[in-house]
Amino acid sequence: MTARIGVITFPGTLDDIDAARAVRSVDAEPVALWHADADLRGVDAVIVPGGFSYGDYLRAGAIARFAPVMTEVVRAARRGMPVLGICNGFQILCESGLLPGALVRNAGLHFVCRDQWLRVENNETVWTTRYDAGAEILVPLKNMEGRYVADPATLDELEGEGRVVFRYLVDGDASQRYLGIDSPNGALNHIAGIADARGRVVGLMPHPEHAIDALTGPSDDGLGMFLSVLDALVAA
Amino acid sequence: MARVVVDVMPKQEILDPQGQAVARALPRLGFDGVTSVRQGKHFELEVDDDVDDATLAKIAETFLANPVIEDWVVRRVDA
Numbered sequence: 001m002t003a004r005i006g007v008i009t010f011p012g013t014l015d016d017i018d019a020a021r022a023v024r025s026v027d028a029e030p031v032a033l034w035h036a037d038a039d040l041r042g043v044d045a046v047i048v049p050g051g052f053s054y055g056d057y058l059r060a061g062a063i064a065r066f067a068p069v070m071t072e073v074v075r076a077a078r079r080g081m082p083v084l085g086i087c088n089g090f091q092i093l094c095e096s097g098l099l100p101g102a103l104v105r106n107a108g109l110h111f112v113c114r115d116q117w118l119r120v121e122n123n124e125t126v127w128t129t130r131y132d133a134g135a136e137i138l139v140p141l142k143n144m145e146g147r148y149v150a151d152p153a154t155l156d157e158l159e160g161e162g163r164v165v166f167r168y169l170v171d172g173d174a175s176q177r178y179l180g181i182d183s184p185n186g187a188l189n190h191i192a193g194i195a196d197a198r199g200r201v202v203g204l205m206p207h208p209e210h211a212i213d214a215l216t217g218p219s220d221d222g223l224g225m226f227l228s229v230l231d232a233l234v235a236a
Numbered sequence: 237m238a239r240v241v242v243d244v245m246p247k248q249e250i251l252d253p254q255g256q257a258v259a260r261a262l263p264r265l266g267f268d269g270v271t272s273v274r275q276g277k278h279f280e281l282e283v284d285d286d287v288d289d290a291t292l293a294k295i296a297e298t299f300l301a302n303p304v305i306e307d308w309v310v311r312r313v314d315a
Contacts, residue, residue: 058299058300059302062299062302066299094304095302100304101304102302102304102305104246104250104305105253105254106253107251107253108253109253109254109257147251149250149304149305150304151304186251186253
């Protein structure tokens, strides 16, 4: 069986091509999904890629959330379909209520674009089973609104249930310290990515789809996410 | 037609680095005495007379503001 993984394109999406390439690189079939179509074309999982959907007007992800395709994604996610939101995709999943919290302007006010070390905190979501718990991976990070925030009760819930999936590794990171920030963007608890309660919807700011081979990325550490979901889909 | 104003502000507990940057710039421009700035959004809506307050509140809460990070106030103003 070949798993069919949908990749959504909104006006302003940038990383749909790389996301489709990552899907292809694990021998799954990428299926292009269009923002204006209320149709998931029978896919087994969905990736909401990065970029600047609808120009980030109003708030990042605020308008994309109302796209016809997102109504179907929310419905499918509630039934348990694996969904991955990367960067702007993470922002869209938060705006649509599939994941708690929000992403706001980086504390340092700079667009951050660099290769970033992360720690895999949860290797039991459908998107992270291929990683060892505590694995340290290197993937690109590039955004303006990357600072994860949530109210204290939500943070406690995420931490208590092990739903923080990725954390920025900040040991020795002096790049933003002059601004009084000890992480790339000031995210609460250094959170880079989280999961829903069932571990089937995952969102993260860094870009695993840009780290699938050493020729075009800093590592192939991102491949594990696409291999993980493939394992889950083939086993299902 | 009625004119409606919606003001959206970051919640007090949310760090507002943009407002802080504005506050820090003021002394450099020679304006002293401003101790704090917070930056938000201001929307002006022209709405039909039959749009009720409950609908306006829903527009603000579900779209113009993200209640996770922002507070909002809706007021009708004289045109």
